[in-house]
Amino acid sequence: MVSANVVFATMTGNNEEVADLVCDALTREGIVVNETEISQTEFADFQTADILVVCAYTYDEGAMPEEGLDFFADLQSADLTGKVFGVAGSGDKFYGEYFNRTVDNFDAAFEASGAQRGANKVKIDLEPYEEDVERLANFAADLVQTAKKLV
Numbered sequence: 001m002v003s004a005n006v007v008f009a010t011m012t013g014n015n016e017e018v019a020d021l022v023c024d025a026l027t028r029e030g031i032v033v034n035e036t037e038i039s040q041t042e043f044a045d046f047q048t049a050d051i052l053v054v055c056a057y058t059y060d061e062g063a064m065p066e067e068g069l070d071f072f073a074d075l076q077s078a079d080l081t082g083k084v085f086g087v088a089g090s091g092d093k094f095y096g097e098y099f100n101r102t103v104d105n106f107d108a109a110f111e112a113s114g115a116q117r118g119a120n121k122v123k124i125d126l127e128p129y130e131e132d133v134e135r136l137a138n139f140a141a142d143l144v145q146t147a148k149k150l151v
């Protein structure tokens, strides 16, 4: 059975919604999913699943969620060879070059950890709309397809 851990960081709910949509899509694909909030999540527990997903907001012109900094530091020193990862997030296009910078940071850190990118990162503008639901369903399907080749 393929498993997934999905962690989210949110202030106003958008990224929890993004994480919920990813979890729903993964569940429909037959994956056993565990969803948690980042400050409540030990990285050591998070990294045990086959598929690892982060959905997190960006603040203060490119800043990472402060409550996720420990988690991010643990990711930066982890060896995730054999795992499949995906990163999605909601930011605000108003912030231009800083739009969803946290998604870029997590995506790069996962890549450096030796994990395999199972799906291209998904950047959402504010709350997820219908087209985003579809993008996230495709994101989940890609993750599952990659994981099934490895497991």
Ligand SMILES: Cc1cc2nc3c(=O)[nH]c(=O)nc-3n(C[C@H](O)[C@H](O)[C@H](O)COP(=O)(O)O)c2cc1C
Residues within 6 Å of the ligand: 009, 010, 011, 012, 013, 014, 015, 016, 057, 058, 059, 060, 061, 062, 063, 090, 091, 092, 093, 095, 098, 099, 100, 101, 125, 126, 127
């Ligand atoms: C003070 C402030 C700074 C922000 N800076 C950025 C930013 O640099 N880049 C970005 O993409 N979004 C930025 N945002 C927008 C949030 O990331 C966006 O509203 C997101 O949907 C919030 O997610 P949440 O509902 O999960 O908390 C900023 C929002 C606030 C209030």
